[in-house]
Amino acid sequence: MIIRDFNELINTDRTVADAKWKSVRMLLADDGMGFSFHITVIEAGSEHTFHYKHHFESVYCISGKGAITDLANGETHQIKPGVMYALDAHDKHTLVAEEQLVLACCFNPPVTGTEVHREDGSYAPASTDA
Amino acid sequence: MIIRDFNELINTDRTVADAKWKSVRMLLADDGMGFSFHITVIEAGSEHTFHYKHHFESVYCISGKGAITDLANGETHQIKPGVMYALDAHDKHTLVAEEQLVLACCFNPPVTGTEVHREDGSYAPASTDA
Numbered sequence: 001m002i003i004r005d006f007n008e009l010i011n012t013d014r015t016v017a018d019a020k021w022k023s024v025r026m027l028l029a030d031d032g033m034g035f036s037f038h039i040t041v042i043e044a045g046s047e048h049t050f051h052y053k054h055h056f057e058s059v060y061c062i063s064g065k066g067a068i069t070d071l072a073n074g075e076t077h078q079i080k081p082g083v084m085y086a087l088d089a090h091d092k093h094t095l096v097a098e099e100q101l102v103l104a105c106c107f108n109p110p111v112t113g114t115e116v117h118r119e120d121g122s123y124a125p126a127s128t129d130a
Numbered sequence: 131m132i133i134r135d136f137n138e139l140i141n142t143d144r145t146v147a148d149a150k151w152k153s154v155r156m157l158l159a160d161d162g163m164g165f166s167f168h169i170t171v172i173e174a175g176s177e178h179t180f181h182y183k184h185h186f187e188s189v190y191c192i193s194g195k196g197a198i199t200d201l202a203n204g205e206t207h208q209i210k211p212g213v214m215y216a217l218d219a220h221d222k223h224t225l226v227a228e229e230q231l232v233l234a235c236c237f238n239p240p241v242t243g244t245e246v247h248r249e250d251g252s253y254a255p256a257s258t259d260a
Contacts, residue, residue: 001198001217002214002216005213005214006213026188027188033186033238034165034239035165035188037236044185046203056162056164060234062192083135084132084135084136084156084167085133086131086157088132089248093131104192110236111162
């Protein structure tokens, strides 16, 4: 059994961050669960375009307010506590935080922890050689 | 892109419940994500023993207070907002809610939605014929 506390991990190397976004990696590929699980905080007023070409991701809003736009069709959906979006078609999307968003995110395949967002908003595919 | 709202699903057939426990299935196997994602509410004062022999599960505490005991070694860990436990060894465990717990749960393989807890606290293994 693995026990981890977001509040203990937030200032460790399990947190990936830039000025407008941080993500605490609660579970990564090497935990052997077959998915990874992250708590991600998006700062108020920020906008992010992501495109996970090689991963499925679900995102559940724990707190905050924002919107997600599906760039394939231009549809925008409100994000508030209790709303989940799932990128079942590797959907390219833009996420806007009107208030700080706290999100519970699951990735399949699991993120290894070394990925960075590339210029196209994606993570590299899972690899067996790294 | 799938968009679902916990508050709209809670009184539908996507919610599985008994008197002390309810679980809203935000994502199930047929969503094709490779995991399922549930928001589970455990009523205050209740105690539950589960043993997912055929699934990995991670559980993140959104709100509430409780404890989990690993029945393999008797160790008890406090559950509070920000704490996650992950059953990476199909750990048999007892979960106690001192206050109502709201939990974000991921299962691999994904739950199909038809499982019930069996007498031994497990779900049946994933099957291709049902």
